[in-house]
Amino acid sequence: MKKILFIAFLTTVTYAVQAQLHADFGVKGGLNIANLKIDNSSSPDSKLGLNLGAFAHLHFADHWAIQPELVYSNQGAQQTISGTEYKVKLHYVNVPVLFQYMTGSGFRLQTGPQFGILASAKTKAGDTESNVNDVYDTFDFAWALGASYVSNGGFGVDARYNIGLANIIDDGGPSTMNRVWQVGVFYQFRVSEMGHKHIK
Numbered sequence: 301m302k303k304i305l306f307i308a309f310l311t312t313v314t315y316a317v318q319a320q321l322h323a324d325f326g327v328k329g330g331l332n333i334a335n336l337k338i339d340n341s342s343s344p345d346s347k348l349g350l351n352l353g354a355f356a357h358l359h360f361a362d363h364w365a366i367q368p369e370l371v372y373s374n375q376g377a378q379q380t381i382s383g384t385e386y387k388v389k390l391h392y393v394n395v396p397v398l399f400q401y402m403t404g405s406g407f408r409l410q411t412g413p414q415f416g417i418l419a420s421a422k423t424k425a426g427d428t429e430s431n432v433n434d435v436y437d438t439f440d441f442a443w444a445l446g447a448s449y450v451s452n453g454g455f456g457v458d459a460r461y462n463i464g465l466a467n468i469i470d471d472g473g474p475s476t477m478n479r480v481w482q483v484g485v486f487y488q489f490r491v492s493e494m495g496h497k498h499i500k
Contacts, residue, residue, distance in 0.1 A: 322359040324491065328352070328458065330484015334375040336388065337464070339475040347387060349374030351482055357400075367398040367410065372419075375480055387424040390436065390468075390478075392416040396444050406456075408448045414462055416440030416478075434471070441466040442478060454488040 332349040353371030360366060376388040396414040403409075421436040422429055446460025464478030 324357040324359075324488050325355070326357065326454070326486050326488035327354050328369070328371070328484055328486035330458065330482055332374060333481040333483075334377065334390075335479045336377040337477045337479050341474060344377040344379040344388075347376050347378045347389075349376070351484060353394075355486070357488060363402050363404065365400045365402060365408075366412075367396075367400055369394075369396045369398070371396065373416075373480070373482075375478055384426050385424075389420075389422045389424060391419040391421070392440065393419055394440075394442075394462075396462075398444060398446075400448075406449050406451060408450070409446075410448065410460070411443070411445050414440075414442040414444050416442065418468075435469065435473075437466070437468050437470040439466070440464060440468055440478060442480075446482075448486075450486075450488055450491055452491065454491050456486045456488060457484070458486055459483045 329350070329352045332351050333346050334349055335346045336344060338344070351371050351373045353369055355367055355369040358366045358368075371394045373392045373394050374389070375392060376390040378385060378387040380386070394414050394416045396412060398410040398412040400408045400410040416439065418433070418436055418438050418440065421432045423432050424430075442462045442464045444460050444462050446458065448456055448458040450456035460482050462478065462480040462482065466477065467475045468478060469476045
């Protein structure tokens with residue numbers, strides 16, 4: 301299943317590169333409010349983290365664009381049990397490919413798949429930290445839903461919810477999936493006519 305999804309991702313990117321598109325590039329960063337959905341278990345507490353990356357905004361029709369991104373994302377969860385704080389610290393390199401509808405006034409609605417590669421996984425109990433890379437799957441798959449706004453000058457704000465659809469546990473434990481709210485800011489180096497009605 302993951303191979304099929306990865307092939308679909310490569311096909312989408314290949315189409316975007318080969319098509320005659322208006323390409324605008326940018327950088328972004330923001331805050332993660334991350335958690336884990338664990339089968340047959342109560343939800344842990346959300347954990348704050350950072351995201352930082354770059355993107356290409358590719359117009360292919362009036363009001364429509366594809367936006368592939370490359371994003372470092374700090375995810376996981378935390379919980380306090382009997383006075384001891386436990387944290388799951390998951391570091392991903394994520395590649396969202398967002399399909400965007402642009403209203404023409406700077407607002408954008410966006411949705412699309414996100415492919416993740418686990419860079420490192422650690423657990424922390426009190427002051428003791430352990431490497432648990434062998435517990436978690438190397439690959440993740442999620443679906444993103446969100447909205448953004450970009451100004452005439454290229455500065456923008458972005459909010460989205462990444463719904464993990466793949467079990468990230470690799471050791472036979474309960475099915476566990478990522479859940480991440482993201483809010484942040486971005487700068488797009490050029491905003492073309494299709495991206496904002498005020499650009500002439």
